[in-house]
């Protein structure tokens with residue numbers, strides 16, 4: 001299936017085949033590695049072309065809006081969303097006739113630029129929150145250029161930006177967390193197909209969501225270790241306090257107010273301050289809840305270690321009733337990171353379970369145990385997915401029925417080689 005159902009118009013090509021004059025309809029990589037802020041654009045800048053060559057595996061081009069490759073023997077590489085991955089590695093797209101100019105060396109300053117953006121954003125949030133603590137007027141307009149810069153910087157080096165925010169002093173936690181949540185919210189909003197304006201609102205909402213903490217005593221907000229009941233009650237006032245602070249501002253998008261007030265609501269109604277349930281919680285607040293908790297649990301605090309991304313997502317999936325399941329699934333897809341325990345298919349057409357950290361969050365160690373073409377169980381083997389990439393997530397229940405949780409636990413504990421599933425032979429996975 002093509003992006004728009006028109007297989008002649010949209011063509012998927014390798015990133016290093018991108019040429020000036022092409023109209024980029026879609027960039028195929030996780031948002032964190034996506035070097036572009038806008039979803040589609042005419043490729044006219046040599047710098048953008050170099051970025052695609054360097055960091056984007058594949059793009060879809062729109063032949064109605066821009067040029068194509070000079071050789072279009074592309075029948076096998078047309079953009080598609082085939083539910084069944086190929087048994088063989090996908091055929092490489094043909095080389096273009098026009099020689100691609102040599103790759104430019106990755107600009108050595110990219111990490112510094114991302115770091116500087118993070119520093120500026122954290123500084124801006126710190127200044128704004130300090131004003132708020134003093135009861136002075138809040139100038140959210142000061143954050144808007146930061147939102148733009150972060151949108152741009154995450155698009156050019158999202159992984160670097162988030163890595164940089166992780167390295168900062170834990171005393172700055174609230175400010176760093178605000179910038180990180182804004183960044184994640186922009187990424188998820190973009191992943192959900194929201195327009196540029198909504199993405200900016202998401203970024204600003206993320207940066208401001210915890211501003212109410214400025215009216216809670218700092219010794220409680222920054223207290224290492226467990227809070228007393230009274231302290232917890234004070235912390236839980238921060239959404240309402242922040243909402244009141246922002247309410248005074250003119251022209252603030254109501255969705256930002258809503259995120260501030262409702263980012264601690266839970267789908268089962270056990271959140272605060274209003275105990276909203278399910279769809280009573282707005283889409284933006286549900287989006288914020290996922291990003292807020294993910295950043296909190298993956299951050300180092302003085303009283304706790306940081307969870308790994310795989311561990312955080314696995315735990316969040318376990319917290320039934322907390323998050324909007326569809327939003328959490330979208331977030332997982334948007335990060336391109338699989339939780340521990342997730343069933344995945346490898347490029348070698350084996351099924352396996354994510355069991356350990358790998359070289360990077362997107363390349364964990366997977367314990368393979370099932371061969372798809374042969375429909376046979378295999379001796380368990382831990383596979384580095386940096387060499388045998390994950391090509392898709394799979395549903396354990398689909399493949400292994402009700403016995404999946406038991407099988408999953410056995411494989412993860414390495415206590416047994418799995419038995420062949422009873423019904424898989426009758427189910428084509430196409």
Ligand SMILES: [Fe+2]
Pocket residue numbers: 209210238263264
């Ligand atoms: Fe909060």
